[in-house]
Amino acid sequence: DTEVTQTPKHLVMGMTNKKSLKCEQHMGHRAMYWYKQKAKKPPELMFVYSYEKLSINESVPSRFSPECPNSSLLNLHLHALQPEDSALYLCASSQLGADTQYFGPGTRLTVL
Amino acid sequence: GENVEQHPSTLSVQEGDSAVIKCTYSDSASNYFPWYKQELGKRPQLIIDIRSNVGEKKDQRIAVTLNKTAKHFSLHITETQPEDSAVYFCAARFTDKLIFGTGTRLQVFP
Numbered sequence: 001d002t003e004v005t006q007t008p009k010h011l012v013m014g015m016t017n018k019k020s021l022k023c024e025q026h027m028g029h030r031a032m033y034w035y036k037q038k039a040k041k042p043p044e045l046m047f048v049y050s051y052e053k054l055s056i057n058e059s060v061p062s063r064f065s066p067e068c069p070n071s072s073l074l075n076l077h078l079h080a081l082q083p084e085d086s087a088l089y090l091c092a093s094s095q096l097g098a099d100t101q102y103f104g105p106g107t108r109l110t111v112l
Numbered sequence: 113g114e115n116v117e118q119h120p121s122t123l124s125v126q127e128g129d130s131a132v133i134k135c136t137y138s139d140s141a142s143n144y145f146p147w148y149k150q151e152l153g154k155r156p157q158l159i160i161d162i163r164s165n166v167g168e169k170k171d172q173r174i175a176v177t178l179n180k181t182a183k184h185f186s187l188h189i190t191e192t193q194p195e196d197s198a199v200y201f202c203a204a205r206f207t208d209k210l211i212f213g214t215g216t217r218l219q220v221f222p
Contacts, residue, residue, distance in 0.1 A: 042201050042212035043156065056208060090155065099144040099163075099205055103155040 004104035006091050012110045015081060021107045023074040023091030030096035032074040034066060037088040037106070049074060050096055081111045114139060114206045118213030125192050125220055133216045135202035136184040144205035145185045147176060148212075151198045159200075160187070192220045 004025045013019050023032065031050050035043035048056035049068040063085075065077040074091055091104040115138040125131050137145075143164040148156035162169045162176045162185065169176050173192075178185040189196055197220045202213040 040199075040215070042215055044212075045209050048208060050208075099210075100146065100158060100161065101210060102158070103148075105155045 004091055004093055004102050006089075006104035006107050008107055009105065010108045010110075012112065013078065013081065014112050015083070017081075018077070018079045020078065021076040021089055021091075021109075023076075023104055024072055025093040025102075025104075026072055027093065027102070028071075028095075029093035029102075030071060031094045032068060033092040033094075033101065034074070034076050035090040035092065035103075037090055043090055043103075047076075078109075081109075083111050085109065086111045114211045116202060116204050116211050116213040118202050118216060120216060121214065122217045123219070125218070127192060127194060127220055127222050129192055131187075131189045131192050131196070131218055131220075133187045133200055133202065133218075134184060135186070135204075135213050136182075137204040137211075138183070139204070139206050140180075140183060142183075142204040142206060145176070145178060146203050146210070147187050148201045148203065149198045150201065150215075156201060189218075192218075194220050194222055196220050 007022045033048050034046040037043045045058050046060045047066045052068045063080050067075040088106045088108055090106045092101040094101045118135045146161035147159050149159045150156045160171050160174050160176050162178050173190045175188040200216045203210040
């Protein structure tokens with residue numbers, strides 16, 4: 001299996017809702033990433049997990065809470081989001097210490 | 113700081129022509145440079161990459177060149193086809209993360 005999967009594909013939520021995005025990979029990668037991508041912009045790094053431990057937090061607001069339950073799964077918990085948080089959220093994975101990152105299809109998030 | 117500049121922002125070519133996209137990076141310690149293609153509504157897909165110990169790499173119609181002294185690298189697509197139309201992002205590795213360029217929208221007209 002050489003693919004990163006993400007669920008859901010689309011998510012619409014209100015500013016008071018709590019929701020979670022899920023990412024899964026079965027390539028044996030030990031590094032996993034969350035990116036945010038706005039329209040016509042490049043992916044912007046949010047978090048990096050290495051060996052299931054948070055190694056990089058790019059000063060992301062606390063309304064985004066990442067979690068890595070095991071080496072194959074990565075979650076992003078969302079709470080009290082703002083309309084400007086609407087974006088495509090991409091998950092990626094790579095071999096630890098290697099460079100090549102493989103992206104999932106993304107979750108298109110709309111905050112009303 | 114960490115920065116990758118990418119030019120041009122848009123590029124229109126006739127089918128069969130070549131396309132060149134250029135990127136410059138700020139950190140001379142960067143040693144890995146991937147290129148991603150992103151079609152509308154799809155995920156970024158790695159199309160080619162190059163490491164700092166190599167000056168050029170080819171894969172069929174796609175090639176990447178790297179000039180470490182000048183800190184720039186380029187993507188070359190030959191014999192372009194309509195299906196090459198997409199947004200292309202260059203990136204450079206800074207320590208444990210990739211920094212992306214701002215993207216080039218390539219349109220190939222039949």
